[in-house]
Amino acid sequence: MEPVNQFELSKEFLDRFGEAIEANDDQFVKESLQGVNPADISALLHEFDEQESKYVLGLIDVETGAEIINGLDGDTRIQFLKEFDISEISTYINYLDSDDAADIVNGLPIKIRERVIDSLENEEKAANVLDLLRYDEDCAGGLMAKELIKANAKWTIGKTIEEIRRQAEDVQKVYAIYVVDDRDKLLGRVSLKRIVLAEDHVKVSAIYDQDVVSVETYQDEVEVASLMSKYDLEALPVINLQGKLVGRITIDDIVDVITEMAEQERQLMAGISEDVEEDDSVWMLTRARLPWLVIGMIGGLLGALFMETFENNINFTLTFFIPLIMATGGNVGIQSSTLVVQGLANKTAFSQTTAKRLWKVFWVAILNGVLLAAMVLLGVQFLLGNEFKLALVVSIALLSVVLLASFMGTATPLILDKFGINPALASGPFITTANDLLGLAVYFGVAHLLYSI
Amino acid sequence: MEPVNQFELSKEFLDRFGEAIEANDDQFVKESLQGVNPADISALLHEFDEQESKYVLGLIDVETGAEIINGLDGDTRIQFLKEFDISEISTYINYLDSDDAADIVNGLPIKIRERVIDSLENEEKAANVLDLLRYDEDCAGGLMAKELIKANAKWTIGKTIEEIRRQAEDVQKVYAIYVVDDRDKLLGRVSLKRIVLAEDHVKVSAIYDQDVVSVETYQDEVEVASLMSKYDLEALPVINLQGKLVGRITIDDIVDVITEMAEQERQLMAGISEDVEEDDSVWMLTRARLPWLVIGMIGGLLGALFMETFENNINFTLTFFIPLIMATGGNVGIQSSTLVVQGLANKTAFSQTTAKRLWKVFWVAILNGVLLAAMVLLGVQFLLGNEFKLALVVSIALLSVVLLASFMGTATPLILDKFGINPALASGPFITTANDLLGLAVYFGVAHLLYSI
Numbered sequence: 001m002e003p004v005n006q007f008e009l010s011k012e013f014l015d016r017f018g019e020a021i022e023a024n025d026d027q028f029v030k031e032s033l034q035g036v037n038p039a040d041i042s043a044l045l046h047e048f049d050e051q052e053s054k055y056v057l058g059l060i061d062v063e064t065g066a067e068i069i070n071g072l073d074g075d076t077r078i079q080f081l082k083e084f085d086i087s088e089i090s091t092y093i094n095y096l097d098s099d100d101a102a103d104i105v106n107g108l109p110i111k112i113r114e115r116v117i118d119s120l121e122n123e124e125k126a127a128n129v130l131d132l133l134r135y136d137e138d139c140a141g142g143l144m145a146k147e148l149i150k151a152n153a154k155w156t157i158g159k160t161i162e163e164i165r166r167q168a169e170d171v172q173k174v175y176a177i178y179v180v181d182d183r184d185k186l187l188g189r190v191s192l193k194r195i196v197l198a199e200d201h202v203k204v205s206a207i208y209d210q211d212v213v214s215v216e217t218y219q220d221e222v223e224v225a226s227l228m229s230k231y232d233l234e235a236l237p238v239i240n241l242q243g244k245l246v247g248r249i250t251i252d253d254i255v256d257v258i259t260e261m262a263e264q265e266r267q268l269m270a271g272i273s274e275d276v277e278e279d280d281s282v283w284m285l286t287r288a289r290l291p292w293l294v295i296g297m298i299g300g301l302l303g304a305l306f307m308e309t310f311e312n313n314i315n316f317t318l319t320f321f322i323p324l325i326m327a328t329g330g331n332v333g334i335q336s337s338t339l340v341v342q343g344l345a346n347k348t349a350f351s352q353t354t355a356k357r358l359w360k361v362f363w364v365a366i367l368n369g370v371l372l373a374a375m376v377l378l379g380v381q382f383l384l385g386n387e388f389k390l391a392l393v394v395s396i397a398l399l400s401v402v403l404l405a406s407f408m409g410t411a412t413p414l415i416l417d418k419f420g421i422n423p424a425l426a427s428g429p430f431i432t433t434a435n436d437l438l439g440l441a442v443y444f445g446v447a448h449l450l451y452s453i
Numbered sequence: 454m455e456p457v458n459q460f461e462l463s464k465e466f467l468d469r470f471g472e473a474i475e476a477n478d479d480q481f482v483k484e485s486l487q488g489v490n491p492a493d494i495s496a497l498l499h500e501f502d503e504q505e506s507k508y509v510l511g512l513i514d515v516e517t518g519a520e521i522i523n524g525l526d527g528d529t530r531i532q533f534l535k536e537f538d539i540s541e542i543s544t545y546i547n548y549l550d551s552d553d554a555a556d557i558v559n560g561l562p563i564k565i566r567e568r569v570i571d572s573l574e575n576e577e578k579a580a581n582v583l584d585l586l587r588y589d590e591d592c593a594g595g596l597m598a599k600e601l602i603k604a605n606a607k608w609t610i611g612k613t614i615e616e617i618r619r620q621a622e623d624v625q626k627v628y629a630i631y632v633v634d635d636r637d638k639l640l641g642r643v644s645l646k647r648i649v650l651a652e653d654h655v656k657v658s659a660i661y662d663q664d665v666v667s668v669e670t671y672q673d674e675v676e677v678a679s680l681m682s683k684y685d686l687e688a689l690p691v692i693n694l695q696g697k698l699v700g701r702i703t704i705d706d707i708v709d710v711i712t713e714m715a716e717q718e719r720q721l722m723a724g725i726s727e728d729v730e731e732d733d734s735v736w737m738l739t740r741a742r743l744p745w746l747v748i749g750m751i752g753g754l755l756g757a758l759f760m761e762t763f764e765n766n767i768n769f770t771l772t773f774f775i776p777l778i779m780a781t782g783g784n785v786g787i788q789s790s791t792l793v794v795q796g797l798a799n800k801t802a803f804s805q806t807t808a809k810r811l812w813k814v815f816w817v818a819i820l821n822g823v824l825l826a827a828m829v830l831l832g833v834q835f836l837l838g839n840e841f842k843l844a845l846v847v848s849i850a851l852l853s854v855v856l857l858a859s860f861m862g863t864a865t866p867l868i869l870d871k872f873g874i875n876p877a878l879a880s881g882p883f884i885t886t887a888n889d890l891l892g893l894a895v896y897f898g899v900a901h902l903l904y905s906i
Contacts, residue, residue, distance in 0.1 A: 035664060039683050165650050173687070174646045175628075192645050193627045197618055211488060229712065230492050232705035234626070234687050251704050252685040255711065259682065262715035263795060269722065270791035270880070271784060278796035282813060286820045289788050296784045297825055300777025301832045307773040308837065319772035320760040324753025326779055327889055331724060331749045331882050335742050338723035342716060343731035360735060367739045372750055379754045384761065427723070429784050436780055 014047060021052050030059050038064055042071030050083045066095035070104070078107045086112055090119040098125060099145035099253070102132035132247075140224050141217035143257070144238045144247030147171045150178045151204050153187055158200035164192075175235040178245055179208040186237055186245040188212045214239050217246060224249060225257045265341070268422060271296075271429035292429040299433035303440050310444050317387070318447055321380075321394045322440070328372065328398060329405040329439035330432060336361060336409025337426040344413065344423050354414060361410045362403075369402035389450075397446040401439045408435055467500060474505050483512050491517055495524030503536045519548035522557070531560045539565055543572040551578060552598035552706070555585035585700075593677050594670035596710070597691040597700030600624045603631045604657050606640055611653035617645075628688040631698055632661040639690055639698040641665045667692050670699065677702060678710045718794070721875060724749075724882035745882040752886035756893050763897050770840070771900055774833075774847045775893070781825065781851060782858040782892035783885060789814060789862025790879040797866065797876050807867060814863045815856075822855035842903075850899040854892045861888055 013032070020028040033041060033056075041060075045053040045068065057065050069092055072080060081089060081104070089108070093101045093116065105113050113133075120126040128146035135141030149167045151160045160177065168174060176189045190208040198207055214237045215224055228236055228251060238247040267275065271292030276285055307314075340357075373395040380391035412431050413423030425431070466485070473481040486494060486509075494513075498506040498521065510518045522545055525533060534542060534557070542561070546554045546569065558566050566586075573579040581599035588594030602620045604613045613630065621627060629642045643661040651660055667690045668677055681689055681704060691700040720728065724745030729737055760767075793810075826848040833844035865884050866876030878884070 037664065037666070037684060039685075161649060164646075168646050168650060171646075173644075175687075191626075192649065193617075193621050193624075196614060196645065196649065197621060211490065213490070229705075229708045231490060232492075234628075234704060251687060251708070252682075255682045255704070255708065258708065258711055258715075262711075262718075263798075265715075265719070266722075266791055266795060269719075270787045272788055272791065276792070278792050278810070278813075282816045282820065285792075285813075285817045286824075289785075289817070290821055290824060292788075293781060293784055293821060293825055294828065296780045297777065297829060297832075300774065300780050301829070301836060303776035304773035304833075305836050308770075311769070316764070316769055316772075317761075319769075319775070320757035321753065322772065322775045323756035323779060323889055323893060324750065326776060327749045327753050327886060328746060330783070331746055331885075332742075334723045335725055335745075338719055338725065339729070339731050339738075342719060357731070360731075360738075363735045364738045364742070367735065368743055368746060371739075371743060372746055375747065376750060376754070379750075380757075383754060383758050432784075433780060436776055440776060 014044075017044070018048070018052075021048065021055060024055070026059055029056055033060065038067035039071045041068045045072065045080075046076055050080050053080055054083045062091060063095045066092040070096055070100045074107060077104065081108065086115050087119055090116050090121070093129075094121050094125060097145045097147050098128035098132055099143065099247075101125065101129045103137075105129055105133065106137070135217060138221045139217065140215045140219045140221070140238050140249060141247070143221055143224065143249045143253050144217075145250070146247050148178060148237070148245070148248040149174055150180050150184075150245060151190070153179050153181060153203075153205040153208065155204050156200065157195055157198045157202050157204065157207075160195060160204055161200075164195075173250065175250070178212075178237050178248070179204055180245050184244045186212065186214055186239050186243060189237070212237065215249070216241065221257050222261065225254045225261070228254050229258070265422070265424040268424040269427040296429050296433050299437055303437055306437070306440060307444070310448070314444060314447060315390070315451070317384070317390055318393070318444075321397075322443070324376070324394070325397060325401055325439055325443045326436055329401045329435055332365070332368070332402050332405040333409040333432065333435045334427050336406050337413050337423075337431075340410055340413040341423050341427070344417055357414070358407070358410060361406050365403050365406035368406075369399040372402060373399040393447050393450045396450065397443040400442050400446055404438060404442055405435055408438070467497075470497070471501070471505075474501065474508060477508075479512055482509055486513065491520035492524045494521045498525065498533075499529055503533050506533055507536045515544060516548045519545040523549055523553045527560060530557065534561065539568050540572055543569050543574070546582075547574050547578060550598045550600050551581035551585055552596065552700075554578065554582045556590075558582055558586065559590070588670060591674045592670065593668045593672045593674070593691050593702060594700070596674055596677065596702045596706050597670075598703070599700050601631060601690070601698075601701040602627055603633050603637075603698060604643070606632050606634060606656075606658040606661065608657050609653065610648055610651045610655050610657065610660075613648060613657055614653075617648075626703065628703070631665075631690050631701070632657055633698050637697045639665070639667055639692050639696060642690070665690065668702070669694065674710050675714065678707045678714070681707050682711070718875070718877040721877040722880040749882050749886050752890055756890055759890070759893060760897070763901070767897060767900060768843070768904070770837070770843055771846070771897075773837075774850075775896070777829070777847070778850060778854055778892055778896045779889055782854045782888055785818070785821070785855050785858040786862040786885065786888045787880050789859050790866050790876075790884075793863055793866040794876045794880065797870055810867070811860070811863060814859050818856050818859035821859075822852040825855060826852040846900050846903045849903065850896045853895050853899055857891060857895055858888055861891070 017029070017032065019025075045056065048056070057068065060068070069077060069080070093104060096104070105116055108116060117126050117129055120129070132141070132144070132146065149164055149171055151163060155163070164174070164177065174192055176191050177195065178186060179188045179190055181187055188208045188210040189212045190204060194207055213227060213231055213233065215227065217238055217240055224236065227233070228249075234251045236249045237245055238249060240246050264275075272288050273291045274284070274288040276288040376398055377391050377395040380387065380394055384390065408431070409426070413426035416426055417423040470482070470485065472478075473485075498509065501509070510521065513521070522530060522533070546557060549557070558569055561569060570579050570583055573582070585594070585597070585599065602617055602624055604616060608616070617627070617630065627645055629644050630648065631639060632641045632643055634640055641661045641663040642665045643657060647660055666680060666684055666686065668680065670691055670693055677689065680686070681702075687704045689702045690698055691702060693699050717728070725741050726744045727737070727741040729741040829851055830844050830848040833840065833847055837843065861884070862879070866879035869879055870876045
């Protein structure tokens with residue numbers, strides 16, 4: 001009837017499901033999960049503890065169970081698998097693609113990793129998982145699965161279809177058949193559609209596409225993600241240094257990489273030092289937030305010390321505008337660094353040269369700064385009455401702070417990027433604190449200069 | 454030889470290519486673009502003006518040319534197409550999938566849209582494009598392509614393969630065959646792999662998968678993106694209100710949606726009011742940045758006014774700690790709102806209740822606040838000597854500001870989200886400015902209270 005098979009979870013269902021677990025009501029649990037997508041069951045299990053989840057999983061067939069385990073969050077899964085013995089874990093892993101299997105094995109305590117792999121029934125899978133464990137998680141080798149379908153260029157289509165039948169059993173999603181030579185060197189690709197459309201006696205070499213984009217095992221996941229999104233690829237073959245086909249990366253993994261990258265950048269910008277989520281413990285959240293707050297605090301204390309040295313030189317009224325100066329400097333700085341970070345993320349073939357960039361930033365800053373300074377000049381006059389000299393000092397200081405913050409906001413991410421550090425850090429609290437202090441210094445510097453004229 | 458077909462652009466090549474264009478050196482241009490991926494040619498053309506690009510495109514076959522035009526940035530493409538007359542545009546569009554064609558037609562001046570569609574050679578394509586123009590760009594209908602392969606559940610595999618041969622010509626990438634009834638109602642899907650593996654005489658109804666996730670035309674792109682990434686789908690069928698299959702969304706479009714969402718959020722956080730990039734004009738960049746800076750400035754002036762009213766009540770030394778109070782409030786606020794925004798983005802089946810969320814935030818704030826306040830108590834004593842009362846005032850004010858900023862940072866995105874506004878706005882300058890003022894008020898309020906005891 002209803003083709004849309006999305007599982008709708010309600011508070012009522014959750015309560016009822018919890019009761020069923022407590023009462024060991026096998027029938028209710030089984031029936032209510034009938035035909036539900038494993039990804040939805042994973043989400044459901046996050047609401048229950050390890051023993052409860054294990055009970056539910058015991059009522060589901062092993063293949064679906066494997067997908068459910070695969071769909072659990074990293075931390076939840078690690079906790080959950082502690083409830084299982086080695087043979088149980090390997091039974092589930094047997095049903096997963098090598099890349100997912102390797103991810104799960106990677107989360108296990110080092111002591112039992114090898115024992116889990118040893119007890120895998122499928123020897124080829126065991127060898128594949130062992131092989132994948134060698135790679136860093138954030139490079140192409142760490143993202144790829146060993147399962148793929150390949151055809152020798154010399155084969156006919158008939159023979160290839162036979163081979164596909166044989167190989168396809170292990171491969172969940174066939175996007176393309178990779179074409180290799182006798183030594184497994186990647187030559188190109190041919191789509192399943194083209195094979196379906198071709199005559200049986202035609203040779204693969206006659207119809208395959210030589211223009212195939214591939215990556216090498218050591219390439220970074222960010223590079224892989226940008227390649228796949230640039231060329232609109234749903235799968236990407238991975239080759240080793242000898243050009244041999246060793247694996248395949250699929251787009252679903254890249255979607256995860258892109259989402260993680262955005263999350264990481266967001267946390268860097270907000271000054272959260274560990275990868276935490278809202279549902280982590282109070283202690284973990286505090287630990288992730290405190291370091292940056294302490295840096296900001298030290299900056300604030302240094303600011304106080306700095307103002308103390310000016311104590312006898314500054315007009316009390318000047319301090320009224322500290323919030324204005326600091327806020328504007330902060331806003332300009334974060335706007336500038338965000339544009340640079342965005343530019344670096346969407347690197348086109350030729351990015352602008354640093355000099356050209358700074359030149360343009362300079363003009364934008366002049367324009368913004370002069371307009372803001374003019375408004376402040378009028379605003380101060382209007383708010384505090386006839387205090388022209390004060391208004392002039394604040395305006396000129398504001399213009400200087402806008403220029404400085406623009407320059408710092410542009411240069412810092414560029415410099416960080418040059419050193420291979422994520423440029424989003426430039427919008428984080430460390431640099432912001434440094435900017436605050438600089439802004440304060442400029443403000444009082446300008447005031448001191450102008451009042452002494 | 455080299456299976457990695459990535460086009461490497463160098464400054465030298467760019468100069469040489471530019472010279473060739475100027476000299477009308479057809480041969481060099483043709484040869485150097487031989488076998489290059491259209492996406493790379495699009496990137497290359499961004500370095501040249503419209504006339505130059507048109508000259509290059511004239512030397513390339515129309516099918517590749519269509520892909521190159523499709524790969525251009527929105528703004529660049531609109532400028533570029535001004536160089537073409539209606540029949541030229543429709544010749545290129547003829548080669549594109551209906552969704553890409555509709556996107557391009559959408560960017561044309563209204564006057565010529567219909568004329569372009571009328572002059573499309575392929576009448577089915579014309580009807581499809583016209584149909585797609587009805588949908589909003591950011592809903593499922595606006596993302597889908599009309600090209601897909603469908604099979605009636607009653608057909609045999611043999612007949613289906615024949616039909617695939619017929620239909621596949623129009624479809625660039627076949628992920629799955631959608632199964633429908635006589636009235637085109639979506640029943641399920643069957644993978645191409647399964648069809649290749651099945652015997653010719655088997656009926657589609659015997660092997661298709663009923664568990665298919667689909668969306669309706671009006672569903673929002675964000676919803677579509679989260680469904681596809683949750684269920685690891687590479688294509689998603691779109692149905693209308695009657696359950697009829699009307700189109701298909703592919704993962705490459707969703708990758709773009711996810712990337713755009715991240716960019717939008719980043720700009721909201723940084724207070725950039727228009728969608729600008731580093732290479733936009735100085736004037737556009739200024740216009741995008743100024744509104745938020747003015748809001749910040751007005752906040753700053755209000756802060757000055759506020760302090761003026763306290764003028765006779767506050768100790769001069771108190772002003773030393775304005776930077777500390779403001780910076781800490783800002784940092785705590787942005788950390789809190791970022792965690793909430795992240796939590797809202799990764800909505801699990803049951804999100805935490807608002808009360809539970811605020812309760813936890815309260816404890817994290819207490820912990821962070823007390824630790825910071827203690828450090829400040831010692832820090833002020835150490836820096837400014839024996840000023841215990843001042844140190845106490847600053848510490849207590851700091852703790853209050855941390856609590857307030859945590860609460861505001863958590864509540865604001867939740868409230869924005871309730872009203873259907875992007876919660877990332879909460880980290881932007883408007884809310885930040887409001888927080889600054891509140892922080893200032895709390896600081897002087899606490900100081901006033903404690904000094905008058």
